[in-house]
Amino acid sequence: MWEQIRANKIKSVWVIVGMGVLLLGFGYLIGELFFESGIAGIVLASIVWLIMNLVAFFQGDQVFLSVSKAKKLERSDHPKLFNTVEEMTIASGLPKMPDIYIIDEPAPNAFAMGRDPNKAAIAVTSGLLQRLNRDELQGVIAHEIGHIKNRDVLLMVISGITMGAIVLLADFALIYLILGGAGGGRRSSSSGGGGQGQIIILIVGIAFIILAPIIARLLYFAMSRKREYLADASSALYTRYPEGLASALEKISSSTNVLKSANRVTAPMYIVNPLHKPGLKASDLSSTHPPTSERIRILRSMGSSASFADYNRIYSEVHKGGGGVIPQSALAGAAGLVETRGASAEEARPEKIEKLERTREVSDLVEKLNDYTALACKCGAKFKVPTDFKGKSIKCPRCGTVNHIPGR
Template structure:
């Protein structure tokens, strides 16, 4: 994480030198990105719930969801999270929130209908593991950092396109900074996104293992993942900005086995996750 922040600072410095604004470019970028980060930290969960169309769960209607979440939260030593439901036949679930005291677990009506109670325990344990491991905070911060990289790169390119350079220094050193700045502006958002996706895949493996340890029944989660994979429905409100949150990729991509495509996947291969769980 420290290296990620240092990378952003380096980008801002290079872009400032290349555009002729020097340290002032860094200041502007940090002020704007800091405001975005503050807003995202405190209100990102509400934005995600609104984007996915999630509504508060009804204890009478979603009795198994409520009681399973309560039991698993007690076993994990966590406060019971707020529970929300998405009216969608695609089976999926996710956790969000900035910390265990402000966490939310969301499940689709599809997953609540197709899983038995044991399998639902496996899924809820997986999501509670994300909460206990502070994955929801980590991914929120990483997402903000990736967005900051994209913002800084876009600000630099717009400044070059519309405003030109601040000074007329034509020295070779200045020209080198300009060339390096343009290259970084093109490549840095891609690199930052790849880092974010790699972190997301690694945290999914950890949540699988932690959830299996919580229930002492890794086959429950493996069975649930198999049912999720075999279901043909795709989440209606799925978006690239929220896909990494779900227990399984809501877009149901089939090319995860290809090396290049797998770099851009939000989740590790489902077959590999199931294989590891079966081997526990």
């Protein structure tokens, strides 16, 4: 089953080549229409694509993490989260443990970053840590590690950029077409006769300008959904406990909090679409994620077997006659019998007490990361003060003593 990564590498290259051909063909057409030279269009398309890729390649992770307001964690900050990631690193056979980031937001969610498994990162929100128990957290982390292991991040970044370049070029072309209506006249004068052929090319060109971005988007979204299923299957394989991820997905999707730091560009990276509107039809074609209810149903139907082959079989059952979702190459080498395991001992603890402990743990962590000052008043009251109060004085809410907070 570990052969699948190699198979995926080859497959990813083909998808990207396909999208690249679409981009170049589109560039050629635009060039023909506006500069009367297809080569110029190809050059333009390549330059746009290259610049966007370079920016993403050298700055992408950092920009993405800072846009999401993620803070890096050390082992001592949250040993349990660190251990969970380490466990899944071992289970997946990743060469190096990813860095861990936390986003201080009540909405539970998580995402993976990094083009290269050696330089990967996983970010989770504080809401996720508060809400999930160990088994569920493990399922989510395994899903993210699955993304890293299957090289989804690289694939999604490059194909996302290619899609972006096509959309960008189409937007320019449309504006050019609307503003420069005289362009057509200039063109017909230079090429002399053959007016009718010109018009046909123009119509085909305009149709392509409108259609290409839509096709690119649908390709991109369809691929994104496939990768989510594959990461779910990987999670079940690594943890041998599909119920953990299923119940985590249930908790995440039932949350009413909205993730503030997510936007359209970053949305496909999260475990559950952070922008999903309740009114939207679940199996929307323009969605980056498969419907959560369906992902849960597949995971729950896995019963006592956790191999890729089983996931694939159940997927085909849910999508009547729709074929599988795991690449054949991955199935060929897959082990026959993969048993699931039972829940870990923590499951038995009362959920309420456990949640209280987790909430305290996470709020301590967030306060520590935000550099809060711990203050003890004479009367015995203890409180934590945000950084803005450093060097100022506050009155103790219990006894009224004025306490001075040491400056930086």
